[in-house]
Ligand SMILES: Cc1ncc(C[n+]2csc(CCOP(=O)(O)OP(=O)(O)O)c2C)c(N)n1
């Protein structure tokens with residue numbers, strides 16, 4: 270079903286088309302753009318509240334700027350649906366995040382208007398600054414560079430590293446701080462309080478408006494007039510604000526706060542700012558979910574990415590299961606951590622800005638002094654955990670596999686080198702699904718298993734997850750547990766917990782001719798595959814290795830002693846992953862076997878449902894079965 274846009278939006282395929290409309294028509298264009306997003310996301314899914322919140326900003330930016338020549342970088346990119354629709358992708362917007370369709374995030378290969386590939390937060394200022402410095406170097410002095418960054422993303426350290434550099438760069442750059450007081454969950458930390466302070470300070474805002482008026486009038490009178498105004502403005506601002514303005518202290522001229530839903534005012538402000546040289550920041554106050562009542566007034570976390578919903582009633586569709594459902598792994602983690610923490614007062618919980626996504630919010634609610642949302646700050650989350658561990662506490666640091674890439678040095682330098690007891694729970698390991706390659710947790714097995722001291726594990730089901738979490742509390746060193754996005758397999762998951770000997774795998778099914786070695790949840794596909802194969806008269810064995818590091822050596826002696834044909838299966842990158850570990854072990858121990866490794870190949874795998882991506886990469890149940898069939902008939906050369 271292709272959804273029809275409103276009358277004006279129908280005439281807009283590029284920002285040049287937008288510029289053909291009068292300023293007075295922009296309000297209607299915003300309404301139609303918002304409606305088009307509601308119509309599509311309610312039926313096809315995707316991120317929601319963030320895009321609604323920047324509709325006016327998006328229209329104003331493309332109206333004022335000369336994109337794609339002027340360069341616009343969206344932070345994270347989950348708010349860029351309006352941008353995509355206005356820049357040539359309205360017709361295919363219904364394929365958003367669907368296998369083979371357009372990406373849910375800006376992507377350079379998708380459009381020349383997508384200046385930078387995004388998905389992970391807090392990169393926009395660095396990227397836009399790089400572009401701005403390049404323009405300056407090339408003598409393109411009129412070109413503008415804009416980074417649009419949310420208040421949540423502004424809590425990421427990279428954003429501050431970039432502002433520190435931008436402040437001394439003398440480049441044409443506007444940072445737009447889209448402040449809606451929300452990350453996915455409510456935003457946290459002292460910066461959030463600081464921004465609220467500015468937004469609500471009446472005295473400051475009154476003076477600011479007056480300064481702005483003067484500035485607006487004189488901004489076109491050349492650089493010496495601007496310099497004087499800038500000094501006056503700076504003096505007034507710091508006299509008025511209790512503390513000096515954070516951004517001004519970093520040499521970024523601060524403008525705002527402005528109403529991010531007043532498209533006319535935004536057009537004026539952006540037109541003025543475009544003519545002011547140097548790095549500057551515009552503080553826009555917006556409402557996440559703006560213009561769609563259930564999202565604007567309801568639970569903003571739910572409406573961040575609500576799934577499909579009835580756009581008229583605002584009812585979010587939930588599947589009504591006919592039989593008891595297995596829980597999500599994240600919920601098993603969340604409840605189990607509380608259970609463990611009740612028994613062991615050393616246990617603490619840490620998440621960098623994903624309390625709902627990781628289910629650490631369960632512990633945050635029950636034990637607020639022992640569970641922390643530290644903002645979008647993966648590096649800090651890891652080193653903060655390391656600090657806790659030095660004091661004899663046992664931090665469970667829960668980070669999505671792909672976001673953990675940010676904190677690699679902290680894992681090595683701050684945790685592993687000191688052999689500290691930090692438990693890393695890597696959620697969303699394996700293919701993330703519709704979020705695509707920026708979010709796939711493809712590399713963690715490879716990048717963790719090469720770190721000395723690190724134990725690397727993956728549970729095949731809920732019971733195993735609980736056992737591994739329990740085991741981690743007894744192990745005095747770094748311990749990682751990876752599990753995927755989505756449901757497990759055990760509706761009755763509250764099993765008693767037991768300690769698993771470090772490095773011990775298990776046999777799932779005896780067999781002959783071919784052995785399948787799996788790691789983690791994907792082992793359930795191997796169970797399906799072996800059931801299919803048995804019906805066909807084949808009888809492969811199946812082992813769930815549980816540990817990538819240390820590997821279960823006695824089990825491997827048994828496997829390679831008995832089988833000359835082995836298949837490894839992992840929902841992780843083939844290069845350097847679990848299969849590689851098995852082959853290395855085989856070589857080191859003098860065995861010879863034909864080994865077929867199944868997993869994520871050495872290329873970028875795009876977005877789609879997890880099962881579609883598993884199929885594409887040949888490790889869905891049928892793919893595993895086919896690999897066994899092929900191997901069963903081939904003899905070693
Ligand atoms: C490095 C990293 N950590 C976590 C996330 C998950 N994440 C995506 S959007 C988001 C909240 C961003 O908040 P903000 O920038 O204020 O944007 P808003 O949704 O409020 O518009 C988070 C935590 C991410 N994309 N990247």
Ligand SMILES: CC(=O)[C@@H](O)[C@H](O)COP(=O)(O)O
Nearest residue numbers: 345347388574626697704754
């Ligand atoms: C944009 C972003 O990074 C998050 O919103 C992410 O899409 C959340 O993923 P989950 O839905 O798996 O929690």
Ligand SMILES: [Mg+2]
Nearest residue numbers: 419420421451
């Ligand atoms: Mg926000």
